[in-house]
Amino acid sequence: MAARPVDEVRNLKLFEYRAKQLMGKYGIPVPRGAVARTPGEILSVDYPVAVKAQVLVGGRGKAGGIKFADNLEDAKSRAGEILAMNIKGERVKSVLLEERLEVARELYLSYVIDRSSRSVLLMASGDGGVEIENVPQERIAMVPVPPFGYSPFISKILKTAFGLNDDQSKQVDALARNLYGMFISEDCELAEINPLVLTAGGQIIAADSKVTINDDALFRHPEFSEDMDDLTPLEQRAKQEDIAFVQLDGNIGVIANGAGLTMATLDILTINGGRAGVFLDLGGTDDPKKVTRALALMKDAGPGVIFLNIFGGITKCDTVAMGVREAVQTIGIDIPIVARIRGVNDDIAREILKEIGIESSTDLIEAARKAVKAAVK
């Protein structure tokens, strides 16, 4: 399984076909298409079609995940080929069959949450269809959308950035306005159309789209619960428990509280010659049961040693210790635990851990070295 960067633990990426369904709902022109999980599901489509692998990793085109077909039989066999593929570690579970567009130009349009301007940032470029990182900065228009919402001046910027005539500009204005509406209503973190195609017939159509939804807003969008099935079973469990879970390639299982401390723990292990295998960030909790479930998760992930590094604040040290005791006594943890406990109620926590035979340290570096040593054994 590929490691996820810390940030991505907190968003939900939609498959292309789901992103397009969503865009269609907001009046954004998308190609006509149908989804299939097996070649047998393909009945009739208007040909020629593009057969596109539905995966969340990038670079599927280069990996052979997009093929073309001129008739039903052709479409079934291309779909069969793609459904058997594994693209960068991700198994293809469905394909999208989509009308082929007559492309005159490829453009780029996106909205994203921007930390610096603390706003929704619109980005647009006339150089679409390629990886946007490779487009020179001066060829990308960046406009923080006013906090009060989309405003007509944005369409003037888009008209210039894309080099459009009046009719095309009108279409793009409606599309950009609707995409912004979708971004806000659906709590997106990213809504990207690349390429945004200008067809030979003068139509503007969202040919490929990426949408991610802010996890923390999912309580407002129960309909996305079915989109969470791309996770591994352990990831899924972690997500349900509200525990940030990242799998790496070492053999030390790290449990810490807070993203910063978790990352600093990795840094300290690395500097001391160790390698983290799994890391779990408990976040802020006052529920010992959550700690118990985190240990159960860690047990199933199976590292060589568990390094518990807690600096108590909102997550009190004794809460963590009670959760650990519960896990050791009921689930049985057969992996050695090295603990380092500091902060709120650390004295009580140390007593609890002592009862179940876990010696805890207060010194971070000393504990990290102990964990590295235990992992080597």
Added chain:
Amino acid sequence: MAIMVGRETKVIVQGITGHQGQFHTKSMKEFGTKVVGGVTPGKGGSAVEGVPVFETVHEAVEQTGANSSCIFVPARFAKDAVFEAVNAGLGLVVVITEHIPFLDAMEFVNYAKLRETTVIGPNCPGVTSPEFGKIGIMPSKMFAKGDVGVISRSGTLTYEIVNALTEAGIGQTTCVGIGGDPIIGSNFVEVLSRFEKDRKTKRLVMVGEIGGTAEEEAAEYIREHVSKPVFAYIAGRSAPQGKRMGHAGAIISRGRGTAESKIKALEAAGVVVAQLPTDIPGLMLGK
């Protein structure tokens, strides 16, 4: 002096009757903070830790003269709670709640700017001035009075570093946990500018993390506007690297956002960057 939390600070706690609200109200009071009231709708007229509970922030402000708020309200109601605090004219609002939707945070951060309210957080440990009090959830034991200003994006990592400072005999004026979310009320630059103006603060410690470009922006600001020595640690040198938020996130960063880029930018601005969080006191003492 100190920044944000001083002699005049009077705090109300929104969500005071909840588990966290009660525990930390007690802890804030024990630390010497003037906690003058609390707000929980439906619980007005009761008391927590001897602190009167009100129905609305407006009522609490009217009755107690509070000028600051500490918010423990659950994520889905947090936006309204911040709106209420800003609307009632409070000068400082510290949002402890985590998992607030980004768009909600964006709305209240913008509203607060309009009304000139300082927001710290969300998803932050709060602000502590050892001489005057604390707003938030930082463990009380680890602080000492002194001349160092601390700014951090992380919660627990702040504790780690402040604890190490205190153990080395280095005290603090104020410690500000600005929060780890993408959208926050006050960023490094805004807090750095306050510390630069604070006469009591002589040295600064900055704790950053990988992701985003806030540390690089802080480095540019330090180079131009900060005369006091700055020491920093950036967490995540060995964290897995990957694209953040798809392609769009990657272009905003343009190669910035990694630990290397942040460390390079800070060092170029004259900041001393520690390899490990626990190395900071030694570097400050010139060891």
